[in-house]
Amino acid sequence: MPKVLIVAEHDGAKLNPSIAKCVACARGIAAAEITVVVCAADASAVASQAAQLAGVTRVLAIEHAAYTHQLSAVLAPQIVALAGPFTHVLGPSTTFGKDVMPRIAALLGTAQVSDIMAVESPTRFRRPIYAGNVILTVEVDADSKIVGTVRIASFEGVAGGGSAPIEKASLSAELPSHTRFISVSAAKSDRPDLQTAARVVSGGRALGSADAFKILYSLADKLGAAVGASRAAVDAGFAPNELQVGQTGKIIAPELYVAIGISGAIQHLTGIKDARTIVAINKDGEAPIFEVADIGLVGDLFQIVPELEKLL
Amino acid sequence: MKRILIGIKRVVDYNVRIRVKPDGSGVITDGVKMSINPFDEIALEEALRIKERGGAEEVVVATVGPADCQPQLRTALAMGADRALHVQADGIIEPLVAARALLKLVEREQPLLVILGKQAIDDDNSQTGQMLAALWNRPQATFASKVELIAGEGGQKARVTREVDAGLETIEVDLPAVITTDLRLNEPRYVKLPDIMKAKKKPLEALSLGALGVEQQQRLKLVRFEAPPQRQKGVRVKDAAELVDALKKKGLL
Ligand SMILES: Cc1cc2nc3c(=O)[nH]c(=O)nc-3n(C[C@H](O)[C@H](O)[C@H](O)COP(=O)(O)OP(=O)(O)OC[C@H]3O[C@@H](n4cnc5c(N)ncnc54)[C@H](O)[C@@H]3O)c2cc1C
Ligand SMILES: Nc1ncnc2c1ncn2[C@@H]1O[C@H](COP(=O)(O)O)[C@@H](O)[C@H]1O
Numbered sequence: 434m435p436k437v438l439i440v441a442e443h444d445g446a447k448l449n450p451s452i453a454k455c456v457a458c459a460r461g462i463a464a465a466e467i468t469v470v471v472c473a474a475d476a477s478a479v480a481s482q483a484a485q486l487a488g489v490t491r492v493l494a495i496e497h498a499a500y501t502h503q504l505s506a507v508l509a510p511q512i513v514a515l516a517g518p519f520t521h522v523l524g525p526s527t528t529f530g531k532d533v534m535p536r537i538a539a540l541l542g543t544a545q546v547s548d549i550m551a552v553e554s555p556t557r558f559r560r561p562i563y564a565g566n567v568i569l570t571v572e573v574d575a576d577s578k579i580v581g582t583v584r585i586a587s588f589e590g591v592a593g594g595g596s597a598p599i600e601k602a603s604l605s606a607e608l609p610s611h612t613r614f615i616s617v618s619a620a621k622s623d624r625p626d627l628q629t630a631a632r633v634v635s636g637g638r639a640l641g642s643a644d645a646f647k648i649l650y651s652l653a654d655k656l657g658a659a660v661g662a663s664r665a666a667v668d669a670g671f672a673p674n675e676l677q678v679g680q681t682g683k684i685i686a687p688e689l690y691v692a693i694g695i696s697g698a699i700q701h702l703t704g705i706k707d708a709r710t711i712v713a714i715n716k717d718g719e720a721p722i723f724e725v726a727d728i729g730l731v732g733d734l735f736q737i738v739p740e741l742e743k744l745l
Numbered sequence: 746m747k748r749i750l751i752g753i754k755r756v757v758d759y760n761v762r763i764r765v766k767p768d769g770s771g772v773i774t775d776g777v778k779m780s781i782n783p784f785d786e787i788a789l790e791e792a793l794r795i796k797e798r799g800g801a802e803e804v805v806v807a808t809v810g811p812a813d814c815q816p817q818l819r820t821a822l823a824m825g826a827d828r829a830l831h832v833q834a835d836g837i838i839e840p841l842v843a844a845r846a847l848l849k850l851v852e853r854e855q856p857l858l859v860i861l862g863k864q865a866i867d868d869d870n871s872q873t874g875q876m877l878a879a880l881w882n883r884p885q886a887t888f889a890s891k892v893e894l895i896a897g898e899g900g901q902k903a904r905v906t907r908e909v910d911a912g913l914e915t916i917e918v919d920l921p922a923v924i925t926t927d928l929r930l931n932e933p934r935y936v937k938l939p940d941i942m943k944a945k946k947k948p949l950e951a952l953s954l955g956a957l958g959v960e961q962q963q964r965l966k967l968v969r970f971e972a973p974p975q976r977q978k979g980v981r982v983k984d985a986a987e988l989v990d991a992l993k994k995k996g997l998l
Contacts, residue, residue, distance in 0.1 A: 444911075504916070505875065505885060505887075506878070506884055506885060509879060527910050528887075528888060528907075528908070528909040528910045529909070529910070531871050531875075531887070531888075532875060532885070532887045532888070533875075534875075535840070535871070535872035535873075535874075535875035535876050535879070536875045536876070536878065536879040536885065537879075538841070538872070538876065539841060539844060539875070539876035539877075539879035539880050540879050540880075542841075543841070543964065544839055544840075544841055544964035544965050545840070545841075545870070545872050546965065547869065547870050547871060547872060548869065557968065561869070561973070562867065562868050562869050563757070563763045563772065563866070563867060563869070564866065564869065565973060566762075566763040566972070566973065567763055567765055567772055567970050567971070567972065567973070568970070568971045568972070568973050569967060569968075569969070569970055569971075570967075570968040570969040570971075571965045571966065571967060571968060572965070572966040572968050573964065573965055573966075574964050574965075577964055609882075609884075611883065611884045611918060611919040611922075612884040612885075612886075612916060612917075612918050612919075613916060613917045613918075614914075614916055615904065615915040615916055615917055616914070616915045617909070617911060617912060617913065617914040617915070618912045618913045618914075619911040619912040620912055628910065632997075664928065667929075668928075668929065673912065674890070674908050674912070674913065674929065675908075675909075675910060675911060675912045675913075680866075680869075681863075681864075681927065681928055683910070688997065689992070689997050699762075700759070706973065710992075710995055710997060711976075711979075712988065712992070714988075723979075723981075724976075725976050725979075726979045727976070727977070727979040727980070727995075728979055728980055728981075728982055728988060728991045728992070729979055729980070729981045729982070730981070730982050730983075730984070730985070730987075730988050731981070732984070737984075737985050737988075740984070740985035740986075741985040741988065741989070744985055744986060744989045745989070745998070
C-alpha cells in the first residue's frame with residue numbers, strides 16, 4: 434500500500450493552503466495512507482489544521498526551536514530520518530518546497546519529480562517542462578522512493594472537516610548551524626493573496642511607474658482581486674517581487690485574470706495557463722496575450738482602467 | 746586559492762518556440778538555437794563581479810553533458826571565466842547525476858562558493874543546487890537576488906537575499922556553500938569579440954563521468970512528450986462597458 438509523507442509548509446501559526454493541494458495530489462495515488470509532518474517551534478496550531486484536511490490519515494508533529502524559520506538544511510535531515518517507511522515524500526512546488534524537497538531527495542539518493550500536475554499511477558506522473566510548453570509523462574523506478582513537488586495550480590485543495598490523530602515525534606536528526614535566518618520582508622497587505630485569490634488584476638511594463646501602477650490597486654480593490662505583475666514591471670520597480678506571475682514567479686489559477694499592459698511572453702503565460710477566464714487589455718491588437726485571452730480589449734489602459742473602475 | 750565554481754547547462758534558447766516531435770519521444774532540437782541556461786549566465790556574472798571586487802581569485806565553469814556543450818563553455822570563457830571543465834556524458838543527465846558529478850569537481854577544486862542557476866529552463870527541475878548542497882553537507886541559499894560575502898571571525902560567510910513567495914528573505918551561510926541564482930541578481934555582461942578570440946586559448950579540460958566515478962543512472966523514464974491543450978479562441982470587445990457585460994455574462998461579476 435502506498436504511504437505518502439507530506440512536508441507541511443507553514444509560518445508557525447497557519448498551515449499554507451498549498452498543503453491541502455498536496456493532500457489532493459496524494460489522494461490521487463490509489464489507496465494511499467497520508468501522513469503530514471509538521472516541524473515547528475510550537476506545532477499545535479498548524480498540526481490541528483493539518484489534521485482537519487480530508488483524507489489525512491495522521492499528523493506527525495516535531496517541535497524544536499530550530500524549526501522557527503523553516504530552513505531547508507535544518508529540516509531535510511529530519512524528514513529523511515522519518516522517510517524510511519514511506520513510498521512517497523511530497524511537498525508543494527512553492528519556494529519552500531522547491532528549496533527543501535531536492536535536499537531530501539538527494540539525501541535519500543533518489544530522483545525527484547518536480548511540479549506534479551497529474552497522477553497517472555503510483556509511479557507515473559505528468560509534469561510541465563519548457564515553461565509549460567510541453568507536458569511530460571514520467572515513470573519512476575518502482576523500487577525507488579518517490580520524492581515530488583506538487584504544482585499547486587493543478588489541484589483543488591481538499592476540504593476540511595477531518596479529524597486525523599496527531600502524534601508527537603521527537604527530533605532524531607542533527608541540527609546544522611551553518612545556515613542562519615536573518616530577516617524576511619513580507620509586504621503586509623489586506624488584499625487577497627496572489628497565489629490563492631479567485632481574481633487577479635495584473636500589470637506590465639506599460640504602467641510606466643510605481644505611481645501609475647497604483648491605478649491597478651484601486652481596480653483590484655473594486656473587484657476584490659489580488660494584484661500581480663509581469664517580470665518587466667517588477668524589474669522596473671513598479672511592483673515588489675512577490676507579485677511576479679510566470680515561469681520564475683508565481684503559477685496561479687484564478688477564476689479571473691485581467692492582464693493590463695502585458696504583452697504575453699511565454700514565460701508570463703506559463704504562470705496563468707490554468708486561469709479560468711483571461712481578460713487582456715492592450716493597445717497592440719497583435720500582442721500575443723490576445724492568443725490566450727478569453728476576452729480581449731484593444732485600447733489605451735490609461736483610458737480604459739478608470740472607465741472600468743467607474744462601471745464596477 | 747579562493748575559487749568559485751559555476752555550473753553551466755546548455756539549453757534550447759529561451760526565445761525558441763518549442764515543438765514536440767510528432768511521435769511524442771522528445772522535443773525538436775535539430776537546428777534549434779542553443780544557449781547557456783539564462784540563470785547560469787547570471788551565476789557566472791555574479792562570480793566575475795565577486796572576483797573583480799577581490800573576493801575570489803579564480804572562476805571555473807563546469808558542465809556535464811555531451812561533446813556539443815563545448816561552445817557554451819567557450820562562451821563562458823569569453824565572458825570572463827578562467828577555466829572550463831567538461832564532464833563528458835551522453836544521454837539524459839538527471840539532476841542527481843549532475844549533482845554527484847559536480848560534487849566530484851568540488852572535491853577536486855575546493856571552491857569557496859558554488860553558484861548554479863535556480864533552474865534549467867528546459868526541464869524546469871530546480872533541483873541540482875539543492876542536491877549538491879545536500880550531498881556536500883553544506884549550506885544552500887537558493888533563488889538569490891543579492892549576495893554579499895563577509896569575512897567574519899570563524900571563517901567567511903555569505904549573506905544572501907532570497908526571492909521567496911512571501912517577499913525577500915535574508916539568510917547567512919558559512920562558506921563553502923551553494924548559491925542558486927534568481928533573475929534579478931544581476932544583468933550578465935555581453936561578450937565582446939576580442940574576448941571570444943582570447944577564450945580560445947583558455948584551458949578547457951575534458952573529463953568523464955566514468956573517470957570521476959559517477960554512475961550514469963536514469964531513474965525517471967520519459968514516457969511521453971505532448972503539447973499542452975490550447976485555449977479556445979476568445980472574443981474581442983470594443984470598450985469598458987462591453988467588457989463589463991461580457992464578464993457579467995460569464996457570471997464573473
Ligand atoms: C528565463 C526567463 C524567465 C522569465 N520569467 C518571467 C516571469 O516569470 N514572468 C514574466 O512576466 N516574465 C518573465 N520573463 C520575461 C518575459 O520574457 C517578458 O520580458 C516580460 O513578461 C515582459 O513583460 P511585459 O509584458 O510587462 O512587457 P512588454 O513585453 O514590454 O509589454 C508591454 C505591453 O504593454 C502594451 N502597452 C504599452 N502601452 C500601453 C497602454 N498605454 N495601454 C495598453 N497597453 C499598452 C504594449 O503593447 C505591450 O504589449 C522571463 C524571461 C526569461 C528569459
Ligand atoms: N548537466 C549540468 N551541467 C552543469 N550544471 C548543471 C547541469 N544540470 C544542471 N546544472 C546546474 O544546475 C542548475 C539547476 O538545474 P536544474 O536542477 O536541472 O533545474 C542549472 O542552472 C545549472 O547551473
